[in-house]
Structure formats: structure tokens, C-alpha cells
Amino acid sequence: MKNRNRDVQRIEETLILAHRGTAQVEPGPFFQKKVMARILEESASLRALIPNGLNTGRLVWRLALLSYLVVTVLAAHLMNSGMDSQYHISMFILGDSSSLDLFHTFGIM
């Protein structure tokens, strides 16, 4: 058993030496050009996702989502209430429907 263990250890050590002794792979003459071609392609596709080269794409989408949610909630609220929609919106925005009568008096709305 001892001899077998020693043999296994010997083979293992040889494999470690073999691995450490392998010659390093050198980059080829066109490696840098190939990498840069891929990187510039990547950079162009990233820029295409960002309108006008500014990082505003995400902001625009967030605003659009927020507006959609506000309109949906407002519509759902109006559908569930029996009140006049004009009064209801003024209640919703101003918190006081009587202001609407005041606006009407002065001919604003």
C-alpha cells in the first residue's frame, strides 16, 4: 500500500511539474486589433442604446412608466366613483372641489 501511495504521489508531482513547465502562450500579432474591433463594436451598440450620446435613455423610460401609472390609477379611480369627472379631478389635484366653482366664477375653467 505504501508503495502504491508513493507511486501515485510521484505521478501527481510529475503532472504538477508538467503543468508548471508548459510554455506560456503569447498573444498573436493581430490579437490587439481583433480585441479592439470587438470593443469598438460593443461601444457602438452601447451608444446606440443611449439617445444623443447622453445617458438619458433610462430617465425617459422611467418618466414614461410613471406617467402611465399615474394615468391608469386616475382612470381607475374615476371609473369607480360616481362623481362628475371635472369635479373629481379638481378634488384629486387641488384637494378641494369648491375651488372649481371659484374658477368658474372668474371664467378660468
Place this chain on the structure above:
Amino acid sequence: MSNSPPCLCDGPHDSEIISRVLGGDANAFEILVHRYSRLVFGIVGKHIPRDRVDEVAQDVFVEGFRSLNSFSQKGPFGHWMAKIAVRCCYDFWRKRYRKKEVLVSDLSPDTQDWIDNLLAVQSNETFEREAEAAEAIEVLEHALCKLSAEDRMVLTLVHLEGLPVKEAAVLLGWSTTAVKVRAHRSRKKLRRIILELQDVAPVTEEVIYEKPQ
């Protein structure tokens, strides 16, 4: 920015180039490719078959470019690239194992002679010469192909390259315990594969714990 260690190479500092790249000058990345290609090839070449090294090294730089904004600049850029290189190698093997592209090739008849010669060798000089033989690499590749992607990576980093467990854990992004456990198991598997080659009975547990010098 000022926390980053000084760059030991000519030309602009790494942090300066990184700022330029993040500012939209993708061409500036070429300086980093030139500066770190040897390092990346050095790492990738130890894990990946020679004919695929170029392709994986390219992936490493593309990945580095993509995630450049996540580079904290607390440590050297080379360390960060080394981590990406190791993880790209791991991904390479994981994909290949998933697609069942890793084939365990039959060993040539010469390898059995090589094993017999190796075990008969007495002097260190001859022993080193045996390690340089093509059969040694053939046996090593045969053994590594029988392991999983995880075992293969840990075995290569910890046992074959001799990296400390802590460093291997940082490179792989795993916990130290996970690397330690995996290193122990993968070494046990390697020894079992060597035993299969010799066609002898399994080794005892205490020998498995021995660390190569």
C-alpha cells in the same frame, strides 16, 4: 482615483485611461489591452487548450470593457483583469461541460510506458525530464477532462499552480471554505484517476491530505 496604486509602466496611468474610456473614448482601451495582454494570456493559457486561448483572451478584454464602470479602483487594474480572466476560463469549461463538448480521450499506448518509466526513475534529473514529456501533458489533460468545471478550476489553481486557497477564492469569487472543500475533493478525484491509470487499489485518506511541495 488617487487611491489606486501607481502603474509600473510607461505612458498614462491606468486610472487616467479608465477615466477616458468611461468618458466615451473607447479607443483608449487599446492601451490597456496592450499593457495586460501578456498577463491575460498567462492566466488563460494555464486553463484553456492552446487553440482556444486567443478567443477566450478576447472575451476577457471585452468583458473587462463592458464592466469597466464596476471597477472600484481600490486595487490594481491587473488584479481585476486576473479575476475576469479566471472567471472567463471557468465559464468556458462550464459551457463546454453543459454542452457535453468535453470528451475524455483514450490515452495512447505510450502513456503506460511513460508511467512505468516514471516509476522506475531514481534520479531527479530523469524525473524532471519525464515531466517535460508530451505524455505527461496527455495524462494531465485526460485526468482534468474527467473532472467537473469547478473541480478542474480549483485543482488547476490550488494544486497545479500552487496558489493559496485565499487567493484562489478571490479569483473565483467563491468563499474560502468552498475552495478548500473543492480543492480537497478534486485532489482526491485526481488521485483516484491516477490509480485507475495504474489499475491499483485506492489510496488511504492520510496520503490524500498531503500538499505538493
